[in-house]
Amino acid sequence: MLKKILLLLWAVLILLPGNSINGSTDTDHTSFENGDLSTLKFKRIAVMPFLVGKLESPEKPIEKPLSQPLAQLYVDTANLADGADRIMTRLVNDVLKNRYPDQMVSMEEAAAVYADVIRDPTLDTPRKLAKKFGENLQADLVVVGSIWRFREKGTAKEISDSPASVAFAVYLIEVASGKRLWRKAFEGTQKALSEDVLGGLKQGKIGLRWVSVNELARYGVKNVFRKFPLR
Numbered sequence: 279m280l281k282k283i284l285l286l287l288w289a290v291l292i293l294l295p296g297n298s299i300n301g302s303t304d305t306d307h308t309s310f311e312n313g314d315l316s317t318l319k320f321k322r323i324a325v326m327p328f329l330v331g332k333l334e335s336p337e338k339p340i341e342k343p344l345s346q347p348l349a350q351l352y353v354d355t356a357n358l359a360d361g362a363d364r365i366m367t368r369l370v371n372d373v374l375k376n377r378y379p380d381q382m383v384s385m386e387e388a389a390a391v392y393a394d395v396i397r398d399p400t401l402d403t404p405r406k407l408a409k410k411f412g413e414n415l416q417a418d419l420v421v422v423g424s425i426w427r428f429r430e431k432g433t434a435k436e437i438s439d440s441p442a443s444v445a446f447a448v449y450l451i452e453v454a455s456g457k458r459l460w461r462k463a464f465e466g467t468q469k470a471l472s473e474d475v476l477g478g479l480k481q482g483k484i485g486l487r488w489v490s491v492n493e494l495a496r497y498g499v500k501n502v503f504r505k506f507p508l509r
Contacts, residue, residue: 315459315507320418323508324383325371326411327392329404332426333447344422344449344458349399349438357443362428365492366446369499370423377509382464383415391415404449405456412453419459419508423448427465430491433500442491443467444498450508460507464498492499 331351333343373383391414397407404422412420427445447463468489489497 316509323419324388324417324418325421328366328423344405357427357429366425408451420451439466442494444495462502
């Protein structure tokens with residue numbers, strides 16, 4: 279009997295998902311693997327305005343997060359500052375515009391087209407919305423993002439002198455097929471330099487002083503797109 283119980287506990291431990299590390303990018307928690315897109319040809323790429331809320335998390339992996347209805351996005355207003363979606367959309371646009379100046383759809387054009395897309399939160403999913411948005415723009419690829427934590431330092435009621443904290447995910451969608459080609463996420467909460475025993479924040483030049491949430495978000499976007507697979 280004891281042997282059976284030990285075997286059961288061992289099986290449960292093996293099946294438990296891992297936890298993400300503060301201030302780092304994580305790989306996909308689903309069965310999907312980011313592919314090699316270095317030879318992918320495209321004429322137009324656009325960033326869809328960021329969705330507000332959480333599609334997935336390391337604690338509760340979802341096999342197909344982009345196929346979940348928009349109404350199921352979980353929004354934690356206490357940890358999500360107003361305008362966080364617009365800030366994240368601009369940061370991602372800036373990074374991609376520098377890399378693909380000739381293929382990048384302008385933020386203004388993308389916003390105008392997105393405003394005209396009819397959305398039904400109970401029926402539409404991020405994937406469907408990205409396809410409609412991309413087709414209306416005649417884009418080949420669309421970057422979809424979701425932001426669920428964007429907290430300025432000192433604003434967490436339960437934490438005295440709380441640091442800035444940001445959590446978001448980005449996905450690359452092929453418009454024609456609706457296929458997800460790539461995904462990365464970032465969850466970062468700045469630690470005090472004295473607590474950073476491994477020196478990761480110091481090396482990243484983000485632990486030498488207390489930063490604003492905008493600075494942490496910019497750091498996170500650069501981290502996520504450092505190994506963006508498109509050439």
